[in-house]
Amino acid sequence: MSRFKQDDRDRRELEVLHRLALELPRSLSVTGVTDTLARELVEAVDRANECTISSWVPEHDALDNLSVFERGAGITEKWRGHRYPLDDWPESRALMKEGVAHREYRVDTPEWSDEVRAQLEDWAWSSWIGLPLVVEGHSVGLIELVDYASLARWSPRDVAFAQTIASQAAMAVRNAQLYENLRTQVLSDALTGLLNHRAFYERVEAELAQAQRAGGELAVIAVDVDNFKSVNDRDGHIAGDRLLRRVAEVLRALCRGTDAAGRVGGDEFLLVMPGLGAEAGAVAERVVDQTFARTGVRVSAGAACMKQGELDAASLIDRADAALLAAKAAGKGTFRLSA
């Protein structure tokens, strides 16, 4: 290689690393970072047709897909979030566990089962390199750089460059993970994992604004466990906590699409359901019935629907709360709909 070409390539690689350094910290979401990383890897390595990045989930012995970038097609949403059990991909499991720097694979080697080979052929993967994404000495994910056409060996230079990029990106991925974890902690109720008080109110505010803009409907349902204090006093706080978690589980299961559930105090739960109007009473009834059917716990519920022009979360929640009190007064284990 002439000095000219050598310098030119050095310089191009440095430019990629520099651009990556500027681009990666722009996002504090994990997939935001991995989308950028996948794109830059494909653009930096001539031979690559695709880059796939997954996170390793040891407790499920699986890889969860984070990002796929295809040359010419860009980021594709098709596989995002898809889980790959490592029983089907023992090679990848070994790569995650051994902490080796990289591995090279070809579709035509005998190691693949028939199913896996069919999958690889469907994806058009001919040869690829796998690089663990290593943060502070631990594998947290897998980067795969794929050639659709050639079975030839990958050049050491391509491999080394991809490794440099991967190690530079690792910290950005870690920072995004830390941020997302902390964010979850800040927004969720520690006992049940539902939204906490502040996060729920913020959510209702946002959904109200959205519903008023789009001319949609919106309902809030307040739910309270009947005689919870006596459970706590009789069976202790641990039993009480377990009961709250079971109720939370039912409420979470009743949420669909853009619905959200929050625990906003001791035994007080709230649901916000965009798009729900006239049916709010029926849904509140279902909440009461389903909670009893699935957990044996009796709850009361009160529902209120957004009024025209209403933007204040507190006033809507207040009416749901008043309906809940009316349900309690009517003998518990039932629901009321606010006028």
Next chain:
Amino acid sequence: MPVRPRTPERDRRELEVLHRVAVALSQSLSTSEVLNALTRELVFGVDRACECAISLWDEQRDLLIDAAAYTIHGEPAWPRGQVENPLAEYPATRALLTRGRGWGEYRLSDPDLTANDRDVLELWGWKAMIELPLVLEGRSVGLIEVADYRSSRRWSARDIAFCQTIASQAAMAVRNAQLYEDLQRRADRDSLTGLLNHRAFYERLGQELSRAQREGTQVGVMTLDLDDFKSINDTRGHLAGDRTLALVAEALREGSRDSDVAGRLGGDEFALILPSIGEDIELIARRLLASITSSAGVGASLGIAVSQETDRDPLLVMARADRSLLEAKRSGKKTYRISA
């Protein structure tokens, strides 16, 4: 003779420095660590830089607060961190920060240098210095100073442009650290009342207990429970209950000393840490009970414990305060008891 590379050696070296800076800045999500790394990288990366200092701009108080510094000899010997410099004495710097772009240059050999600026350069042993704003999302948040101990010649446009490139590259790392630290502060707070939450309260009590041991002082702990809070929730609704809790939190903040720390431990349980407390603890307790009743319209019971010299475990001190609280409840509420 080989073909002359299309890019001069200097370009390449600058790219290498920028890459290193990026890696160094991504290592931490703490603002002070990111700023320290930035000062270090500027000293290593900019040819003439012998020292670099960063201070944060408090626009409302018209101050610069020292935040980080690094020199060719390593960490500076003088204390850094909280020194405040009023900007009234440095109008050109204030104008630069307000503008949010450009730079300022100060050289000992410059005949137009003001006496004030000359004093500053001489005090620090700087022959020449450039200052540039640290800009986040279009707004100045601080000032970067890069100083040369050896020469007072003009800074080249290239040196200045390179400093600016590094500074703008650092902006994202600083922003991320600030976002993370904001979130951390939120993570320590109860979302309804803004008081410390359960975890943060116990952590803080642990710290205060070790400090008290070091300093030979005593820490007071109060636990509070509202009388018949459940009935507010049940008869007037959860929103009324929430408002009561927020008012109680407000009364705790108002009625305690500035150094005291209040927390909400769950439901209607509150607690207070009172560092360096003495005889006045009962006075504070009486004042708090009165102000909770008057401002939140609800009675409260209160238990007090004062740390002994051997107390290290927050749980044990809290358990003593809880026992006193129980006694206060039994003796008819709206009162306090103090643990022996």
